[in-house]
Amino acid sequence: xxxxxxxxTGYVGLPAAIxxxxxxxxxxxxxxxxxxxxAINNGVLHIDEAELQKLMIEPEVRKNLIARKEPCKADIxxxxxxTPLDDRKKICDMSFVISAIESIIPYIAKGNLVxxxxxxxxxxxxxxxxxxxxxxxxxxxxxxILLCHCPERILPGDIFKEIINNDRIIGGVNYESSEAARxxxxxxxxxxxxxxxxxxxxxxKLMENTYRDVNIALSNEFAAVAEGLGIxxxxxxxxxxxxxxxxxxxxxxxxxxxxxxxxxxxxxxxxPENTTxxxxxxKINDGMPAxxxxxxxxxxxDIAKPKIVALGASYKPNTYDLRESPALEVIKMLRExxxxxxxxxxxxxxxxxxSIEEAADGADCLVLLVEHSxxxxxxxxxxxxxxxxxxxxxxxxxxx
Numbered sequence: 001x002x003x004x005x006x007x008x009t010g011y012v013g014l015p016a017a018i019x020x021x022x023x024x025x026x027x028x029x030x031x032x033x034x035x036x037x038x039a040i041n042n043g044v045l046h047i048d049e050a051e052l053q054k055l056m057i058e059p060e061v062r063k064n065l066i067a068r069k070e071p072c073k074a075d076i077x078x079x080x081x082x083t084p085l086d087d088r089k090k091i092c093d094m095s096f097v098i099s100a101i102e103s104i105i106p107y108i109a110k111g112n113l114v115x116x117x118x119x120x121x122x123x124x125x126x127x128x129x130x131x132x133x134x135x136x137x138x139x140x141x142x143x144x145i146l147l148c149h150c151p152e153r154i155l156p157g158d159i160f161k162e163i164i165n166n167d168r169i170i171g172g173v174n175y176e177s178s179e180a181a182r183x184x185x186x187x188x189x190x191x192x193x194x195x196x197x198x199x200x201x202x203x204x205k206l207m208e209n210t211y212r213d214v215n216i217a218l219s220n221e222f223a224a225v226a227e228g229l230g231i232x233x234x235x236x237x238x239x240x241x242x243x244x245x246x247x248x249x250x251x252x253x254x255x256x257x258x259x260x261x262x263x264x265x266x267x268x269x270x271x272p273e274n275t276t277x278x279x280x281x282x283k284i285n286d287g288m289p290a291x292x293x294x295x296x297x298x299x300x301x302d303i304a305k306p307k308i309v310a311l312g313a314s315y316k317p318n319t320y321d322l323r324e325s326p327a328l329e330v331i332k333m334l335r336e337x338x339x340x341x342x343x344x345x346x347x348x349x350x351x352x353x354x355s356i357e358e359a360a361d362g363a364d365c366l367v368l369l370v371e372h373s374x375x376x377x378x379x380x381x382x383x384x385x386x387x388x389x390x391x392x393x394x395x396x397x398x399x400x
Contacts, residue, residue, distance in 0.1 A: 001026050004184070005074040005107075007100040009036055009067060011047060012117055012152045013080030015159050018055050021064035023187035028074065029067040030103070040067035048320060051160035073107045076184060080117045080152070085262045091269045092121050094128065101129055105136040113146040113180045119205055119259065121266040125149050125173060125198040146177040149198045150185065151205035156257075157319045167191040171201020209263040210278055215249045216260075217281035220288055223251035223399050233399055251399045253369055254288035254326025256315025261285065261324050289329035292369075292398065296334060299396055300365050307391065308334065309363040311379075312370020313345035320347040327369040346374050357385045364392035 002025055006017040009029040021027040031037055039046045043062055045053040055061055071077070081096040097118050104114070114133070116125065125148075130141040139145045153166040168189055172178030178195040185193055196204075219237065226233035237248045255261045264282050268275040300306040315325040322328065334341050344359035345351040353359040356378040360366060366386075368375065379386065379395075387393065 002076065003028065003074040004076040004078060005030060005071050005104065006078045006080060007071065007103065008079065008081035008096075008118075009040060010080070010082070011156055011159065012154065013078065014040070014045070014047065015049070015052055015154065015163050016078065016080065016117070016152075017065055018052055018061055019163065019188040020184070021061045022055060022058065024060070025064060025184075025187070027065045028072060029065065030069065030071050031067060032069060034069065037067040037069055040065070047156075047159075049157075049159050055160075071104050071107055073109070074112070076113045076115065077104045077108070078115045078117060082258070083118050083120055083266075084258075085265055090265050092266050094120070094124070097124075098128070098132070101132050102136075105133070108133065108137050108139070108145065110139055110144045111146075113148065113177065113184075115181055115184070116147075116149045117152045119151060119263060119266070120149065120202055122199050122202040122206070122270050124202060125171075130173065142174040142177065146172070146174075146180050147198070148172040148177045148181040149201040150181055151201060153208075156321045164188060165191050167194065169194050169196060169201045169204050171196045171198040171204075173198050203267070206263045206267050209259045210267060210281075212249070213255060213260045213264050213285060214278065214281040215247075216252065216255055217284040219249045219251040220284055222248065224291075252288070252326070253292045253330060253398060255285040256324040256326050257321065258323045289326045289333060292326075292330050293333040293337075295398070296330070296365070296367055296396065297337070297339075299394060300339075303364050303392065303394075305340065306364040307362055308339055308341045308365045308367060309359050310341055310343045311345070311359070311366060311368045311375050312372055313343055313348045313351050314370055314372075317371045318347070318373055320345075320349070322348065330369060344375075345370065345372070346378075347372060356382055357389050360386045360389040363390050365394040365396060366390070368395070368397045 004020055004025050005028045006013045007030045009031040017027045017029045029040055036046055043057045045056050079100045081100045084093045086093045133141050133145055141147050149171045151169060154162045168185055170178050170181045170193055182193050223233040226236055233251060240246055240248055264278045268279060310331050313327050314321050315323060331341050331343060343351050344353050
């Protein structure tokens, strides 16, 4: 039985560790958070994914998966740690990846495979990780040590389905590395496995998220134009998308999550001269919370000391994930201006009223920032009660 050490047991690392354990590998999940280590060893999933929790308690997974704070000797090492954006320099913060590589170096032996799932700038495997491994171990990467970048493709809230069914890109520093990694992923991935080189794999991950960022920026500009013309951008997009080669995305209050607003900067980092469109899209999307805040200010300008209740806090509908949430940025801007703003999100712990009626009690204005299905359904089902509870009658919903 091969042993796999997974460094980082969050949204990316833990699902992979569970499925690899289910596939029959001996898996050691490594995390610096003692509470996470304890939860895993007790069979408790610390992320909200029902299907993965069911897997977590299966006998084979419990037998093959353990967690600890330090790595150990293994056949395969998977790096699945965060790569946040350095907000000051606007470059990838590689500190977690570098620390992860340093942590496994004492345990690496000839014939081992190192897989990086973390999102990284192009050339990271060649220019950063390879020199680190070769200098510290004296072993040749691509020969004595195999190295591969296999970027994750998951969606929080639907991780189980996505990690199994999505196609995966496997980018090795050489063919032997790619083949070795393919064997690992073939044990649980039902989607296609596409082999390529490491730099191509690194860029593909960034291109996928940048594509969405640019297209969302385009839709946000269309929304501004449509608003100036006094027409519904939603209807215009729906009709335009009837064209067989057009797929305009939906406009919104901004772009959040750990990937889409972050990854375009990693491309600029390696080629600032050829990323003009990409950076323009970033500027447009980063500017959306300020535009939304301005719309809210305008809507309540004639109300003395308005009480505003924002509906939805996460970065997108039907998830509890708050990472890079534009909704939070809108609220921050309004509060900095002195507005009385409370926040209701039934999916986010600590941002709950007991009901939509309670949230509306005494409000002059309800602002729908994140269109969770539950919020939309409750607004429709209890619209009369909501109107009766409100002090005013202003309900704002954008781009409809």
